[in-house]
Amino acid sequence: MTEIAGGVCAPKGFKAGGIYCGIKASSKKRDLALILSDKPCAAAAMFTTNRVKAASVLVSREHLAGGVLRALIANSGNANACTGERGLAAARRMASLVAEKLSSKGEAVPDSQVAVASTGVIGVPLPVTVIEAGMDRLFAALSRSEAGHEAALEAIMTTDARKKAGAVETRIGDAAVRIGGMVKGSGMIHPNMATMLGFITTDAAVSRELLEEALRRAVRRSFNRVTVDGDTSTNDTILIMANGEAGNPPVKAGSGEYEAFASALETLCIRLARAMARDGEGASRLMTVTVRGAENEDAAETLAKSVASSSLVKAACFGADANWGRVLCALGYAGASFDPAAVTVRFSSSAGNILVCEKGGPAPFSEEEAKRILLEEEVEILVDISGGGLGEAAVWGCDLTYDYVKINGDYRS
């Protein structure tokens, strides 16, 4: 497996584009994106677990039931959530606008082959007329080049400071298969995919069922292990479209080919998830929390999430303060059982590795050295709960900074 360029346009047979249509009226930044496959795709998606679901989520879930997609349309600047019947009608209209446009070119594309996603402020009616007015320009902006991918990516960003995308290539049989993706999300991020949009394309020939299975596995070990602020949003969507243009022999369940595909997808998703944590609202550093020695992977994940979600650990990380007591405290209220007297904690980064807690108590260490390690842009908190188990999990988060408060103190205006 190798990393390649091109994002969602890296796989064969996909175009993407993004324009400003008038939703982000104050900044005039791109706010409408389209990803289009030349051929119908097998498709799978996962949506927010929040009981309050955006209209776009409700409509996409309905459309995904068919398991076939041609296109995805997404807007930023407005979440189209808590917008009632009017919001539902607007989300349906977005899909039908794309279907109509494609159908006008001679193909009969049903609305159900178009997925919809939205992100932005909640509770404000979506101005669907400006989207309608922008459709010609949106289609004209489509491109197979990386520039098309970039424009689409820009059009789904809100408070994101960095572009988060990637693509990988692997082999299935004699065919080179590509997987490309983009994600949006920097606040309201918490395990279970909060306020993130993730769009993945692949030219692999793979059934909808296996696509779903591979996506579920990849999301569990990537996006569901990212936490920024503990809020799970109304709009989370992660969606994958596979158009089969790579010409590989169809992937079979349980085969080495399936494993190659699933692990390439997992690798890409982990890369995107880390990038999302690194770009957490106001974040100054990426914080990876790894727990080892737990009873099983679930217990390790529960413990690691608790540490990565703790406001006090996050604030200490911002201050590059080797406050390991807060790590133990967060382990203690995680809800998974372990022996506090057996815990070992290390802080690690490219500047070094230091033992700060041994057998649940203080280990002698140099505060100066710890500071030097924690001042790096990427730091790791390594917890060995020494429970004798093989359960291990890594969770990605970020520090809590002044900028987080600034960004979220007045997001709407």
Next chain:
Amino acid sequence: MTEIAGGVCAPKGFKAGGIYCGIKASSKKRDLALILSDKPCAAAAMFTTNRVKAASVLVSREHLAGGVLRALIANSGNANACTGERGLAAARRMASLVAEKLSSKGEAVPDSQVAVASTGVIGVPLPVTVIEAGMDRLFAALSRSEAGHEAALEAIMTTDARKKAGAVETRIGDAAVRIGGMVKGSGMIHPNMATMLGFITTDAAVSRELLEEALRRAVRRSFNRVTVDGDTSTNDTILIMANGEAGNPPVKAGSGEYEAFASALETLCIRLARAMARDGEGASRLMTVTVRGAENEDAAETLAKSVASSSLVKAACFGADANWGRVLCALGYAGASFDPAAVTVRFSSSAGNILVCEKGGPAPFSEEEAKRILLEEEVEILVDISGGGLGEAAVWGCDLTYDYVKINGDYRS
């Protein structure tokens, strides 16, 4: 029931005092407190649910098993948590120092009649020798006056910006009965009493069993409904001592007298809990979240806690931003069931009351008026989930500010 002065010294037969003994070496602020009853007290306590428990919690839990207390000794500046066997020995020593001192005056007071509490940094050995060296001064500082209460209160404060205390008087039979209390806590506060110390005295004659029952009820509706940052600490302790000096006829289970006592205790605890939320680390305003119309009180509490704990709601509150969408979002991931399309949200303060969300969607409102309401020091978010139930609960929290980050970015130094 009336409010009175005096704090923990308001009930008859209690003395309190506080000194600087040498733990808070950098600030030289008071760091050692003692509350002493003239006579043995019926006593009850609740402790942290964190699996990592401070040595003081382990020792106090052991001592409370007997149900009788004469005194409580508490220090600030060091949590005596994650300090292993040495920490346990230090906590035991604190209790025995008090028992020895009392015994030296001619009474035989067992160590088990002394409770211990600590708060401060985790994972640093407690310098018990400075506590020992300070014992004579600590006893000399004891006073029955409000000044004694104030000194003891100062000696348990860490990042607290305000003193949080109160006392009430009610009648049981012909006797005036008093209940006084003090609390410490401003960060690491989350339902289930995180990083808070609460000490309550009363001169009521009441059995240990009823005292426990009344305390559990009061804590459920007060301290367990405060959230500052979602962290549950290693040291939480709330403790009540009843010495019977008021001379009331012993309170009977299920009687009007019990109800009078329990509701006075609940009122005092709610007052202290609100004060704690108001004094959340870095908080600029108190945020009360009230949920009505839920299936039952538990469901209402779950929904209200989710809103009050949301970093995004808290940041919006700091920015006086009427971002009701974030309120709906937090309700949605709370885990209690409700119909998003039936929810009503109002913002309220002494400056007015405004409807912002009706039937799960936007209600037309003046942003200017909303801002004026939200700029007050105490604001309320009123949620009616219109589920037809009578379940109602109020939860207290505070906004998320630059100062929270500042305080916690470098707490240890």
